Amino acid sequence: MDACDVLVVGGGPAGSSCARRLSAAGVDVAVLDRARFPRDKVCAGWITPAVVAALSLDLDEYARTHTLQPFTGFRAGTFDGRMRLVEFGRPISYGIRRCEFDRYLLERSGARLLTGQPLTTLRRDGTWWIANDAIRARMVVGAGGHFCPVARQINPRQHEDVVAAQEIEFRVNPIDPVAGAVRGESPDLFFWPDMLGYGWTVRKGDYLNVGVGRLAPSEFPAAVKQFTSMLRSRGLWPASDPGPWKGHAYLLNRTSRRRVYGDHVLLVGDAAGLALAPSGEGILAAVESGQMAADAIISAGPARESGRLEAYAAAIDRRFAPRGTPSSLARVPDWMMSIATRALFGSSWLTRRVLIEDGFLHLRRERLGA
Numbered sequence: 457m458d459a460c461d462v463l464v465v466g467g468g469p470a471g472s473s474c475a476r477r478l479s480a481a482g483v484d485v486a487v488l489d490r491a492r493f494p495r496d497k498v499c500a501g502w503i504t505p506a507v508v509a510a511l512s513l514d515l516d517e518y519a520r521t522h523t524l525q526p527f528t529g530f531r532a533g534t535f536d537g538r539m540r541l542v543e544f545g546r547p548i549s550y551g552i553r554r555c556e557f558d559r560y561l562l563e564r565s566g567a568r569l570l571t572g573q574p575l576t577t578l579r580r581d582g583t584w585w586i587a588n589d590a591i592r593a594r595m596v597v598g599a600g601g602h603f604c605p606v607a608r609q610i611n612p613r614q615h616e617d618v619v620a621a622q623e624i625e626f627r628v629n630p631i632d633p634v635a636g637a638v639r640g641e642s643p644d645l646f647f648w649p650d651m652l653g654y655g656w657t658v659r660k661g662d663y664l665n666v667g668v669g670r671l672a673p674s675e676f677p678a679a680v681k682q683f684t685s686m687l688r689s690r691g692l693w694p695a696s697d698p699g700p701w702k703g704h705a706y707l708l709n710r711t712s713r714r715r716v717y718g719d720h721v722l723l724v725g726d727a728a729g730l731a732l733a734p735s736g737e738g739i740l741a742a743v744e745s746g747q748m749a750a751d752a753i754i755s756a757g758p759a760r761e762s763g764r765l766e767a768y769a770a771a772i773d774r775r776f777a778p779r780g781t782p783s784s785l786a787r788v789p790d791w792m793m794s795i796a797t798r799a800l801f802g803s804s805w806l807t808r809r810v811l812i813e814d815g816f817l818h819l820r821r822e823r824l825g826a
Contacts, residue, residue: 465488526551528547542812548817570591595722606723650794652670668680
């Protein structure tokens with residue numbers, strides 16, 4: 457039977473960030489993932505300067521062999537209103553393809569990679585966790601996204617305010633009118649008047665990513681149709697069918713009630729329900745929580761002291777607070793939200809400062825460890 461100090465279940469940014477920090481500290485870590493990399497991931501696919509800094513990412517080196525689209529601004533507005541360009545005059549985010557980005561991070565993690573192997577069983581045997589009756593580990597880190605089997609094991613079934621999302625990413629035909637309509641340097645963000653979700657078009661070199669996410673899953677199929685119809689009316693949808701959409705779900709840090717700590721088990725990223733509100737940006741939360749989990753494991757020492765591991769839950773609450781609160785926007789009357797939305801997009805200062813800088817780029821969020 458194979459054995460390791462820490463088994464990370466999930467090879468996305470959360471799992472690879474945790475594994476990399478553990479490996480650098482001399483911890484024997486293995487990453488188990490049901491997919492073989494590269495693999496597709498439902499995501500608009502952009503990273504902020506905070507992500508670049510947290511990952512110590514060399515952008516020049518990365519861009520030599522991977523897609524990296526600088527964003528110098530965003531166009532934002534409502535489905536039925538005028539779009540406002542918020543321009544920064546410098547790269548403020550970067551478009552990436554998750555199939556490339558996730559493989560890059562996983563391959564540099566330094567961990568043993570057990571890809572193409574889903575987690576089918578996980579049981580306790582004395583001081584060991586036994587995965588798939590084939591791998592022994594002192595610690596398990598659940599990093600398998602919203603439906604992570606490790607997260608299900610330590611969290612009983614409960615109601616969750618889930619954000620439903622769908623997206624499609626495809627190569628753009630250069631002669632298609634949509635190739636000139638979507639600008640690479642400034643992605644489009646389209647919001648519903650109730651601010652319970654938004655859609656996007658993000659150009660990344662030769663590829664276009666189109667998607668939508670909404671906090672009201674029961675209304676989601678109609679919302680996707682509405683969004684697609686709006687894109688067609690604005691000339692932002694390709695002339696030929698680009699193929700089927702892909703879907704997933706996630707939890708916002710403010711509404712998630714998931715326990716992130718169990719008996720020598722830690723949850724990170726979407727498995728812990730940490731996507732940042734209101735944007736749903738999950739990569740920064742994934743990287744930070746993965747590194748925080750690694751630090752907790754390293755601090756616990758070879759004996760994996762439970763007290764040090766339990767402190768991880770308190771650290772997550774501090775970093776991603778407030779957690780476990782119902783969505784306040786869902787309780788605001790429609791007429792009041794309509795007024796607030798018009799005020800938000802009617803002011804260039806509010807659109808820039810409140811929506812883009814704070815809501816999406818988190819420019820004033822303190823760096824981890826500062």
